Amino acid sequence: MSEQSRRAQKKALTRAHVRETAQRLFAERGFDGVTIVDVAAAADVAVQTVFNHFATKEELYWSERTPWVVGPETAVRERPAGVPALRALREHLVAAVADHVEGLATPEGRRLVTVMGSSPGLQSAERELVHETERRLRAALLEAWTGRGAEEPRPVRPEVTAGLVAATWIATTRVLVTEPRDPLPAPEDVPGLAAAARELAARLFVRLEADVTEQFVRGRPPVAAEVLRAC
Template sequence: MGDEPADRRARKKARTHDEVRAVAQRLFAERGFDAVTVADVAEVADVAVQTVFNHFPTKEDLYFAGRSPWVDGPAHAVADRAPGTGAVGTAHAWVAHHVLAVPLLLRRPAHRNFLSTVQASPALMVQLRELTRRSEERLAAALLADWTATVGRVDGLRLVARLTSGLLITTGRIALVDLWADLADLPVGDPRLPAAVGDARRRSRTALDAVGGGFRLLADRDDASAAFRLVAELERGRQPDARLARRTVIRPPVR
């Protein structure tokens, strides 16, 4: 019984969070990102400006809220994958699946508008880079925790985790930029769009698959570090957890 007030406060906080986010993103869609202020959001949501900032430190956080699964998705996929599946393979499969889904999503006006708004806003591009950095850090931490739990503390293991995370996340980001460059000029409904989507996905899949294979090639070099060889041995023969790789939301968001 003593926990009920705290539970009610948590539920109220979660509802306010969701309501503010929904209002903000509706206003962004209607008026454009630059034309909407935090005060506008607070007024329409019927909350104080400080309440908005309590949930979202910046307007850029509001824009990306609930729309940046890549920040935690790869790390959660590694941590939550089924026993016997590969950590690197699962992270790679998560990135590849979600990158290759983007061309299909670009046939939806709402998703296309989201990406075009990000590309046109210097502030949102800065926030995107920050979110990408967080994704790299969290995936590296998840890989390191997974490997350390299996083999203990090994010199060089942190570096391997960081290199692996940076390679996967950076490749995904570059592939997305390339996809957007190929498809941005073709409007929804353009008869050329389906063929262009197919071509873009094939090119991206080839690049992403090459990165996945590159990890094994690096580990097999004569001058590869002991930590790299150890991780390669842990991963050898292990398939990715395809079920988790296809999920956008693996865990409920933490608030």
């Protein structure tokens, strides 16, 4: 192994050690009850070492816990040939909703909800991550409809449609995954809640997909609010 490879491996191990130590402390004391100094001491590293790997305490908390931020974007960008972007997005979000709710039965999922519920700062950080998810998805949809090899049919006004789809579909997903966690259900109740969430998500996104696809022909933005009122 080269010296450069050894340094990279050591850096990765240090980052993982700091992250695991911090997340254990957050679970034990709550997010607001732990400082970066506490994390450094428990991990037996310098405070600056923590900051070398994580710019903020919120970033440290969310590290390795946010595959959902890039999930919708990836579903669109990496969809199989011939699969419309909206269908790939719908299928991903329906599965993601069920997965998130099912996670409420696991110790890790329950800790995440409990720690977040006691920290306004974490709740604010989560909302910013949701906005980042929306921004990424909008860009992916716009690429699918206007980029090289753009799919057909496509919206007459792709910029507007991409923005509306990203905002509406991600907001819908957020409601579906957060509503079941307040109050936190008993683990034995989670499978039923997850099944109900999956069914509702499927119905909502099928309607939203149909509405948007219809606008490809009509040449006007999707009327998402009308669809939601009809559910």
